Amino acid sequence: MLSAEHRAIVKATVPLLESGGEALTTHFYDMLISEHPEVRPMFNLANQASGAQQRALANGVLMYARHIDQLEQLGGLVSQIINKHVALNILPEHYPIVGQCLLRSIREVLGAEIATDAVIEAWAAAYQQLADLLSGLEEKMYAEREAAPGGWRGTRLFRVARKVRESDEITSFYLRPDDNGKLLAFHPGQYIGLRLVIDGEEVRRNYSLSAMSNGEEYRISVKREPNGKVSNHLHTHVNENDTVELFAPAGDFKLEDSDKPLVLISGGVGITPTLAMLQAALKTDRPVHFIHSARHGGVHAFRDVIDQLAARHPKLKRFYCYEQRRAEDADAHGIGYLDEKHLDAWLPRTRDVDVYFLGPIAFMRAIKKHLKAIGVPESQSRYEFFGPASALE
Ligand SMILES: Cc1cc2nc3c(=O)[nH]c(=O)nc-3n(C[C@H](O)[C@H](O)[C@H](O)COP(=O)(O)OP(=O)(O)OC[C@H]3O[C@@H](n4cnc5c(N)ncnc54)[C@H](O)[C@@H]3O)c2cc1C
Ligand code: HEM
Numbered sequence: 001m002l003s004a005e006h007r008a009i010v011k012a013t014v015p016l017l018e019s020g021g022e023a024l025t026t027h028f029y030d031m032l033i034s035e036h037p038e039v040r041p042m043f044n045l046a047n048q049a050s051g052a053q054q055r056a057l058a059n060g061v062l063m064y065a066r067h068i069d070q071l072e073q074l075g076g077l078v079s080q081i082i083n084k085h086v087a088l089n090i091l092p093e094h095y096p097i098v099g100q101c102l103l104r105s106i107r108e109v110l111g112a113e114i115a116t117d118a119v120i121e122a123w124a125a126a127y128q129q130l131a132d133l134l135s136g137l138e139e140k141m142y143a144e145r146e147a148a149p150g151g152w153r154g155t156r157l158f159r160v161a162r163k164v165r166e167s168d169e170i171t172s173f174y175l176r177p178d179d180n181g182k183l184l185a186f187h188p189g190q191y192i193g194l195r196l197v198i199d200g201e202e203v204r205r206n207y208s209l210s211a212m213s214n215g216e217e218y219r220i221s222v223k224r225e226p227n228g229k230v231s232n233h234l235h236t237h238v239n240e241n242d243t244v245e246l247f248a249p250a251g252d253f254k255l256e257d258s259d260k261p262l263v264l265i266s267g268g269v270g271i272t273p274t275l276a277m278l279q280a281a282l283k284t285d286r287p288v289h290f291i292h293s294a295r296h297g298g299v300h301a302f303r304d305v306i307d308q309l310a311a312r313h314p315k316l317k318r319f320y321c322y323e324q325r326r327a328e329d330a331d332a333h334g335i336g337y338l339d340e341k342h343l344d345a346w347l348p349r350t351r352d353v354d355v356y357f358l359g360p361i362a363f364m365r366a367i368k369k370h371l372k373a374i375g376v377p378e379s380q381s382r383y384e385f386f387g388p389a390s391a392l393e
Contacts (some may be wrong), residue, residue, distance in 0.1 A: 002125050007068050009122035014065045017058070020109065025054040025061070028105040036097050041195075041202035042088050046228075047387050056388035061102075064130055071133070079252045080389060082134055086141045087193040087250040088204050089154060095131040102127060145248040150182030155195055155245035161217055163240050167301035170269060171235055172210065172221040178243055183213055186249035188276035189356070189384070192218065193247035198233050205230045208384075209249060210272040212279045218246075221301065223269035253384035255280055255356070260380070261287040261348045265367055267338070267359025268294060271302060273384065277356060278306075282313050289353075290318040291346055293338040293363065297322060297329040319346040338363070340370040347374065355381035361390055368392045 002010075017024065029048055033040055047053040060081060067073045103124055107115045146153040158175040165171050177183060191208040207220035225231045238244065255262075255277040262281050264274040271292055281288050290310075294300040300320065310316045321334035321342055334342045347353065355376055357367050364383055371381055383392070 002068070002122075002129055006122040006125045009119055010065050010068050010126045013119065013123070014062065016110070016114070017062055017065060022051070022054055022058050024105055024109045025058045026051070027109050028101050029054055029057075031105055032098065032101045035101070039094055039097055042090060042094075042204055044205065044387070052388040052390060055390065059389070059391075065126070068126065076252075078134070078137065082137045082141060083250045083252045084206075085134065086138050087191060087206050087247055089193060089195075089247050090138065092135040092139070095135055099124070099127045099131060141250065145184060145250075148184055150184040152184070152248055155247060157243050158218070158246050160238060160240050160242050160244070163238075166221055167299050169299050170221050170223050170301040172219055173234065173238070173244075174217045174219050175244065175246065176217045183215055183218065184248055186213065186218075187251070187254035188212060188280040189253045189255050189273045190249045190251035191273070192220065192249050194220075194230070195245040195247065196230060196233065198229060203230055204247075206386075208251075208273040208276075208386075210275045212276050218249075221269070221272050221275075251384070253356070253358075253382060256354070256382075258354050259286055261289065261350065261353045263289045263291065263347055263353050263355040263376075265291045265338070265343075265355065265357040265359075266293070267363035267367075268299070269301075270358035270360070270363070270386065273358060274356060275302060275305070278309070278316075282309065282316065285315070287315045287348060288313075288317070289347060290316060291321070291338070291343070292318070293321045293323070293359065295322065296324045296326050297332070298326075317346075337366065338370075339366070340373050343367075343370050344374045347376070351375040351377070353380065357381065357383050358386070361385075361392075365392050 033043065033045070033048065043053065060077060063074060063077050103120055106123060107120060142153050145151040157178040159178045160173050161176045162174040163171060164174070186209055191206045193204055193206055195202065195204050207222060209218055210221040211219040222231050222234050224235045253273060264277055266274045274290070278288060278290055290306060292300070300322070303320070306318050310318050319333040319342070321338045322329050322332040323337060325335050351374065353376060355371060357364065359367070368381070372378060
């Protein structure tokens with residue numbers, strides 16, 4: 001337990017962290033990545049370069065400090081963090097490394113006058129409390145998925161059973177356990193962690209499971225990112241019969257049970273988790289409105305699959321919006337950015353719906369705003385980030 005004095009010091013540091021939080025975490029990340037090669041593979045360095053990772057951590061630390069008296073109020077954030085950590089196999093032994101770097105950078109960035117021994121001691125105790133909380137919950141998740149049928153801990157070797165081109169940019173990989181064992185069930189919307197060694201360097205990335213499992217294989221669908229390390233490697237060098245290592249599925253962006261009409265909104269490769277959600281929802285009676293936005297028809301993946309499902313399931317309505325107007329895409333339902341007018345027309349009449357959305361950050365910001373404008377209750381829309389969490393307002 002944190003002492004009252006420690007709590008008071010940590011709370012008093014909040015305004016300081018709010019004004020200088022990012023500088024602190026930037027310094028901290030530089031230190032962590034340069035001095036501790038053992039944790040480097042877990043971080044996507046592109047997210048670090050963009051600053052998004054530092055912002056996500058700064059936000060995590062600030063929220064924690066603000067709620068130090070009522071940690072239960074962190075609910076959603078804790079679940080988000082532990083799921084991201086578990087998918088990348090963050091372990092208890094990594095916490096002291098992060099803790100040391102965080103405390104050293106608090107001292108170096110704030111200077112000895114502000115970061116006195118008492119401040120550092122209070123933060124050390126607070127960090128320990130948070131580390132114990134997170135690593136305890138993470139261990140619970142590791143143990144549960146190890147004990148479940150088809151589950152495992154750490155990496156498991158999977159073989160690429162099929163590699164299927166879905167669009168000019170997206171390719172699917174069907175992955176079977178190399179040991180031919182059972183496969184852990186997952187919730188539609190969840191993702192796996194992939195571990196690869198590229199040019200002698202270990203890297204880890206998350207990929208959403210883009211189809212419900214048939215009990216024998218998982219499917220991921222990967223967009224080739226310009227100059228992206230892992231996506232290009234997968235597209236170019238990983239072929240049928242090759243193996244990759246996976247961490248067990250995780251993620252708190254999950255299709256929840258409900259009778260309300262379901263609205264799935266995606267932009268680009270953000271379609272992947274919504275495909276698994278759609279498959280699961282079509283097994284129930286709820287109406288589904290599937291709205292997808294792509295730059296144009298050439299990069300629109302899974303269109304045939306959705307069209308075929310819509311032909312078989314009258315309760316599924318689908319709408320496609322293309323950013324660019326091309327003669328060959330005349331059958332798109334909308335042209336331009338997916339906006340309030342499109343959503344107003346394409347959502348069910350009732351706004352008492354469950355919405356799940358995902359896409360590039362700018363797309364997500366716009367969707368959140370449009371949903372609010374057309375009267376969808378905020379508490380009924382959920383979203384996931386294909387990178388570190390960001391503010392959508
Ligand atoms: C929960 C979750 C689910 C996901 N699901 C999917 C999915 O279903 N399908 C999918 O395709 N992706 C998914 N992603 C994204 C995926 O994890 C990878 O981030 C994505 O494949 C890009 O990785 P990469 O190694 O190819 O690119 P990276 O090497 O990470 O590069 C990404 C971009 O940053 C640029 N960049 C790299 N380094 C720097 C630098 N130093 N400075 C400036 N720019 C730089 C690159 O040029 C590139 O454009 C998901 C991510 C998360 C967190
Ligand atoms: C108390 C300690 C920690 C806190 C408060 C914390 C907080 C966070 C937060 C807020 C995120 C972003 C979540 C999201 O984007 O949804 C995150 C992601 C992450 N954390 Fe932690 N974390 C802690 C410890 C650790 C440790 C010990 C490691 C391992 C070295 C680690 C590695 C990562 C990685 C690899 C990611 C994902 C990075 C990415 O998207 O590139 N974290 N953490």
